Amino acid sequence: MAGIGFELRRMLRKNTLTGLLQAYAYAGVIGSGPWVFSIIGILLVGIFSASVVVPNFLVTQFQTSVTYLVACSLILTGFVQLAFTRFVSDRLFEKKRDLILPNLHGLLLGVIAVAALLGSLALFVVFPGERLLYRLLMLAGFCVMCGVWVLAILLSGMKRYQAITVLFGGAYALIVVASLLMRPWGLEGLLGGFVLGNFVLLAGMWVMVVRDFSPKGRLIAFDFAERKLLYPSLVLVGLLYNVAIWADKFMFWYFPPTSEPIIGGLRASLIYDLPVFLSYLSIIPGMAVFLVRIETDFVEYYDKFYDAVRSGGSLEYIESMRDEMVYAIQQGLGEIAKIQTLAVLVTFVAGPALLDALGISSLYLPLLHVQVVGAGLQVGLMAILNVFFYLDQRRIVLVLCVEMVVLNIVFTALTLHLGAAFYGYGFAGSMLVTLCTGMVLLTRQLNRLEYETFMLQ
């Protein structure tokens, strides 16, 4: 998320309360960005439709279908998310802008082809008996969403955070409106609105990219697949990170005591899913703090550190810049902890009312609490992974992601085995342990930063 720091610093430099609020709001919106819009959008569609779409079960079917679309498309594009971001920023650094658009097209072609293939397969495997229109809409939705993630990656690689946020906001507003208008057609109507909105989002982002790059010459290229321009570790990290985030959810969906069949082969876990969605809303302030701290303070000293290394600073100066980097990370993690603690407290206070409003038994209140804690830990982990990306320690990120996947699966399985009182602890526990590992590794890394920078170059 480099590049956002400049904007944030500009706001903070005003040194006024509004400037500060503006910066945090901006960071919050951008940091939580797309997925918050998706969650809010889907919840809104559900709430608005609940009274109109009858039977009520259709709304659940819609929400579950969309959740699967989001999860599967994120996992599938996980292969390319980080690797392509790196490809784009490397090419921008080399000032080879003209390579980006053809490669985007090549990547889109590849990703959508694979998505269409897997999606078509799923139509027969997962939804054998469903209506044709529903199945086609799901296939379309899957392909379009995969395209959306690829373009979102490219735009964030180009630091167009604001544009992404505006487009996502607009698209989900459109989804809510379209769903409202099309709800007489039931599930297909809601899903049609969703696909339409995402298609508009995809088209909007594509138009923006094309306008940015004013294409000439080749239209399609596959340079990103070249071995020397590709970072296999990033391909793996992107995949594993998304798998890790969704692993516990899938397990809850397919563990009979916690789930129920919704549509075709899709299952959902009412008790687990809503607390999870709600908990992700709780991390908006954490993400804001994370962005402000890491992208302004940390990056400032990070730049100074490497400038000093390159341009002949004294060792004392280099070391003090390192210390400032460490301090910024400590501050950032500390503040994330504080603000997420606050979020947890709010959940404790408002939780019962919230669950009541959503019609979930307050027996699952402890699950919401744990989920909020787990989501907060995830923010901390993301902050640490981000620092490792800045330090170009891809191997460590890979190790952490593997750890996250394995622990999430093992711990979640354990909690499923232990019973309802332990639900949610699997995810939170895996985040906690991985976060601790990350902190230990980061401490070690920062302690030998100069050694590695000079000796192992």
Add this chain to the structure above:
Amino acid sequence: MMHPKAAEADIALLLEGTFPYVSGGVSSWINQIIQAFPEYRFALVFLGSQRSDYSQFKYKLPANVVHFEEHFLYDGLAAQNLPHARPGNEATFEVLRGIVNTLREGSAGTEQTLQMLRAVTREMAPGGNFPLEDFLYSERSWELIRDTYREYCTDPSFVDYFWTVRIMFKPLWTLASVAQNLIPVRMLHSASTGYAGFLGAVLHDTRNIPFALSEHGIYTKERQIDLLKSEWIRDNRNVFQRDPTELSYFRQMWIRLFEWMGRYCYAAADPIIALYETNRLRQVQDGADPARTFNIPNGIQLARFAPMRDKRPAQVPPVLCLIGRVVPIKDVKTFIRAMRRVVNQMPQAEGWIAGPTDEDPSYARECENLVRSLGLENHVKFLGFQKVEDLMPKIGLIVLSSISEALPLVILEGYAAGVPTVSTDVGSCRQLIEGLGEEDRALGSSGSVVGIADPQALADAAIALLNDPAEWNRASQAAIARVERYYTDSMMFGSYRKVYQKALGGPATDEAR
């Protein structure tokens, strides 16, 4: 290019930045020596800075060079692959810290320090406890570099300190591996201290074979001059930190390195041969054992030059010729400035600069610019490398404006062809022009000696000789007499024959001493 390779040889000549890639005084001396001993098989080990600095041989390898290998010390400084972290051998770095401390505090005697250096050097050989990877990548190495920077470095730039350390010491591992892989030889002969001398010492210590050292210049001194002029050794002190009387810290580091490599080499070498007395004294001062030192002056083949005397026109040509590489140490600029004054008084005079300009192209360009700015385009010519046979009959004076010389062969060659010399007072030049002992002086002076960087004196001395045919003839006769009596190649070969025979176990006598 295919180089000769052999399984073994008699004498390994260790050559740093000279024969056969670079032409010059030392190179032609080496050429002479190799050809004078066809009974010995020579193995040549050439050490250069970077491959790209050397294009092709300037000399054809004599037939008795059975083996040639070349190594470039500053190539491959950047790692090929991403290296892995490693701790580094604890004991070795303890010794290193000990060396740093004793060198800094001067608390240990030279012999003790040399013992420690030898211990470390032994571990640098392939398979030892101090591999190059430990130096380049290990944590202990990092700590040592960091601590020495904190403790001693007065230049603020850490990155420059870091790379200076790397560039300075990395060649030693190259040399350790060269030493291990060299074919079997019966003795070592190095033409300088420095890296070549270090290699000789390592080979001597590991193989226990005789090691002779012939120094033409004094390496440490010449390196200092190169270093003082080289701009790639950076000085990052700002105007407040800089004391103009103090050398940049990085230069001091280099100078100290070469001083210690010199000591290391002197401790192993026997005999330590100087060209002339001043240099022998300097060697002793720099740590050479006086009992191992003696002089063998350069000598030239009279028969090659004597016929040129008759080819010269009756009228002495008003041509001043500087024969040598166009490099800063020759101070060609002083010669060019002197030419302005000479031409003012003798408009027909010409100044020739006969020697390759490719060794330091930027300096050569500066010299050409100076010629233009002094308006001497028609009087000063850069001839490039020339055969002395063609040159000698056409010139009236050999000029040397160097700020450092040893025993320049060009003076002797000029003498043999009857050409007097005007030279700066460096190296053995005064001895060559005015004579050393009583008997030598009695021959008269064969030219003039002037101070360094004094174009006016240089010009005046040259004019005085060229404008006075009688004086010129006296100097010419003295020159011929001097070279015939003291500086012939047969005398030099005789001395070296004794050195080689003693080392290789022939019918040796101690007379060489």
